[in-house]
Amino acid sequence: MMKTEPARAASALPTDLQSPRAKLVYLYLTTNGDATISEMGDSLGMKKLSLYSILKTLRQEGMVDCEGDTYALN
Template sequence: MSIQQAVVKPTFEPLPENLTSPRAKLVYFFLETAGSATVDEIQDTLGMKKIALLSVLKSLSKEGLVERDGNEYVCA
């Protein structure tokens, strides 16, 4: 007798088409999968310099793709 296990593959929404920068795509995808994260968490995980990361987050916020919730960022 064998036991079958269901394999659940996570599904992700396609990235927004207006994301053209590889860094913006990476940060957005990270936030989409993590749910929320602080600047330090994103920086540590992705290995980005803080100045570059803040620029990307500002751009994503300006386009309405990311929102700041306290000290964390989340996908809008």
């Protein structure tokens, strides 16, 4: 069962995601559902400024939506 989870998550990655950090954020949201910038920063060890930039790009690509301060996959 544990071996199928990473394969399932990897196949869920959009092919047009090139940035390793964007992939990490996308997979985080795939695994955890919705999250705030602070939650993602704490869990992923990333700075908020980097996350804002990545999430802005993901939103422009239509992959992520934001409601208030919470981000989730579309």
